[in-house]
Amino acid sequence: MKMETLKRWMRDWKYPTSLLCIYGFCSTVKPLEPFLIPFLTGPDKNLTMEQVTSQIFPVWTYSYLTVLVPVFLLTDWLRYKPIVVFQCVALFITTAMLLWCNGVPEMQAVQFTYGVVTSCDVAYFTYLYSIVDLKHYLKATSYCRTAQLLGYLTGSVLGQILVSLELMSYNHILVFTLVLTGIALSTSVLLPMPKTSMFFHKKRSASDGEGHAGTEEDVQSNGQKDGAELDGSKPQQQMQEDSSDCDNSSSKTGGCGYVLLRLWRDFLQCFSSRTLLIWSAWWALATCGYNQTVNYVQSLWEHVEPSSNFTVYNGGVEALSNLFGAAAAYGIGFSSADWSRWGEVTLGTLSALEGGALFAMVFSANIWVCYCGYIIFKSLYMLLITIAMYQIAAGLNMERYALVFGANTFCALVLQTIITSVVVDSSGLGLDIVTQFTIYGTYFSIIALIFFLSGLHTTMCRKPEKETQRENPEETFKVEDDAQIIIGTKF
Numbered sequence: 085m086k087m088e089t090l091k092r093w094m095r096d097w098k099y100p101t102s103l104l105c106i107y108g109f110c111s112t113v114k115p116l117e118p119f120l121i122p123f124l125t126g127p128d129k130n131l132t133m134e135q136v137t138s139q140i141f142p143v144w145t146y147s148y149l150t151v152l153v154p155v156f157l158l159t160d161w162l163r164y165k166p167i168v169v170f171q172c173v174a175l176f177i178t179t180a181m182l183l184w185c186n187g188v189p190e191m192q193a194v195q196f197t198y199g200v201v202t203s204c205d206v207a208y209f210t211y212l213y214s215i216v217d218l219k220h221y222l223k224a225t226s227y228c229r230t231a232q233l234l235g236y237l238t239g240s241v242l243g244q245i246l247v248s249l250e251l252m253s254y255n256h257i258l259v260f261t262l263v264l265t266g267i268a269l270s271t272s273v274l275l276p277m278p279k280t281s282m283f284f285h286k287k288r289s290a291s292d293g294e295g296h297a298g299t300e301e302d303v304q305s306n307g308q309k310d311g312a313e314l315d316g317s318k319p320q321q322q323m324q325e326d327s328s329d330c331d332n333s334s335s336k337t338g339g340c341g342y343v344l345l346r347l348w349r350d351f352l353q354c355f356s357s358r359t360l361l362i363w364s365a366w367w368a369l370a371t372c373g374y375n376q377t378v379n380y381v382q383s384l385w386e387h388v389e390p391s392s393n394f395t396v397y398n399g400g401v402e403a404l405s406n407l408f409g410a411a412a413a414y415g416i417g418f419s420s421a422d423w424s425r426w427g428e429v430t431l432g433t434l435s436a437l438e439g440g441a442l443f444a445m446v447f448s449a450n451i452w453v454c455y456c457g458y459i460i461f462k463s464l465y466m467l468l469i470t471i472a473m474y475q476i477a478a479g480l481n482m483e484r485y486a487l488v489f490g491a492n493t494f495c496a497l498v499l500q501t502i503i504t505s506v507v508v509d510s511s512g513l514g515l516d517i518v519t520q521f522t523i524y525g526t527y528f529s530i531i532a533l534i535f536f537l538s539g540l541h542t543t544m545c546r547k548p549e550k551e552t553q554r555e556n557p558e559e560t561f562k563v564e565d566d567a568q569i570i571i572g573t574k575f
Contacts (some may be wrong), residue, residue, distance in 0.1 A: 088348075093132045097220045103213055105231035107168070110268035111175060112235030114244030116182075120383035122391035123254045124191065127519055135188055135516060137383050138510035143192045144379070145504045147199025149497040155203040156490050164211035168229075171204035172269040179265055183258040208232075210486065214278040225343075244399030267422050284342050284484060348454045350484050351491060360422065363475045365487065366431050366468075366535060368495035374421035374465045374526050376520075377442065380508070381458055385518045389451035397455065405459045409466030418472050423475055425543060431468060432536025433485050438464050439528035446521045503527075 116123060124131045124140075131140070159167045178197040181190065209225070216224045246252045252260070353362055382398060389396075423430070438461050445457040476488055506512045509519055516524070 088150065093215070093364065097216045100215045100276055101212070101220075101224045101227055103275050104228050107172070107275075108228055108231040108269045109235040109238075110264045112232050112269070113173060113239040113242070113264050114261060115246060115399070116254060116261065116346075116442045118240055119247055119254070119396065120380070121386045124542055126254070126391070127507070128254050131187055131191065133517075134510070134514075138381065138508060138514045139188055140191045140195055141379060142504045142509045143195035144199045145375075145497070145500050147196040149494075149501050151203045152199055152490075152497060153493055155200075156206060159204070159207045159210060161284045161293075163278045163281045164207050164214055165277050167276050168205050168211055168267070168275065169205040169272045170263065170571065171201055171207060172203045172272045172405055174198075174204070176262065176269060179262050182311055183255060183262070183396060185201060188289055205492070206486075209281065211275070211278065214281055215276060217489070228258050228271065233406065233410055237403055239404035240399045240406065242399075242405070243245050244397065247399065248395060248397075280329055283347065284340070289354075330551045347447060347487060350487055352562065354488050355491075360488070361473045362535075362538070363493050364495075365475070366435075366531070367472050367492045368499065369466065369531050370435065370465065370528075371493070371496035372499040373438075373524055373531070374462075375529060376503060376508075377461065377524055378457075380520060381415050381445075384445060385451060385454055387517050388449060394451065401455045401458060403460040408459060408463040411532045412463050412467040413470040415447060423471060426539070426543055427471065427475060428539030430471070430539075432532045432534070432539055434464050434468055435528050435535060437463065437533035439525045439532060442521055442525035442528060446525060447517055461481050 121133075121136065123129065124136050125133055155167065166244065174197050175554070178194055178201060181194045185191070185194065209228070212224055212228055240286065243257065246257055249300075355364070385396070385398065421430075441457040441461040445454045445461075448454065476485070476492075503523075507515055507523055
């Protein structure tokens, strides 16, 4: 009787969701992350600030950009689970190298492997949506995203407690992280293998008259998706029928080239919309600046107040910024503002505040002002990226949303690579940290000016565009959660 109950539970959506929650929590608890600069520049690694900032950290950006597109395609082709397992293996290797290796080349290798880890983040939620029935998306996404947020929060708070009270050395904290990563790796191996994926292993349409390789839950999910599509507008429904024809042809020919061609056609069609193009442009520009700020903010804190003569509170600041950012992103879901009309003005205004927060961090020369400025900056970004997700996802099915998400992230990384190679890298200008953050503040000020003027033009001269009804009403809830996927910090 107990075995039957266990087997029934393992066939239910709660089984993979529970495993994914454990994986998400254990893999995101990183107590050392807020104190990476003091660890690298302290007696443990004995590196200089210039080596860390100009020679080691830039490797993460280059690595992330290099492997992003191959990993994006392999994730779908291999049906997600192998990439989830591979990500955890790479994270374990990264932590082990950080613990036992010394020197600039070794730390550059650490940054390269962590770039691979970051590029695999896309597999977490795409795996969830491939294995869980549509009617359970809301609960499953909520549970998994909560597990991740709790992991980030626990890691920051735990790190602050361990460092402030001197309960553990940095090396012992890394050993503790290795244990948690090992638990996450064991959990990822137990995940069931999906039968379908979004692009390379799509479900066959019922019009084919052919067998379906999926489970009974897949059939039910298909029926619900079809029902959701019937509620869409006529052009969108026709678009789906065309896409279905392409999928059927692709499944029959099995050609990888055909899938890539269909992705390219979808890409061109998605970005033919002015609304989507504007919000995507802000997404790419702001994410580039956000990543640069988060990656190097510890260097600024170390410059303003060296950790050798000050009790750093980096962990507490990270915890508060994540908490306030999540609250802001959650609260915006209750707003009834007409973002199609006022969205660009909002982007410009709040981007200006982000730039102001960065300038305050640079010119105050006070660590507490730096901490407050960072909390404001990160909270505003998480608020705005959530609004952008809502606007972009409107009228897009999951496949096209994933495509736009990947394209925006890639564009952000290209811009970030250019800025890193010119401003940060020692082979470029190799500017000091104060000048770097002055440039980042100017960068956000330019973004603010562009979108504020564009928003004024849209508000005064144009009528708000009508949004195409969503094909999948269930996806509204997960846009806010998916906004957090791209948020990553240096390890």
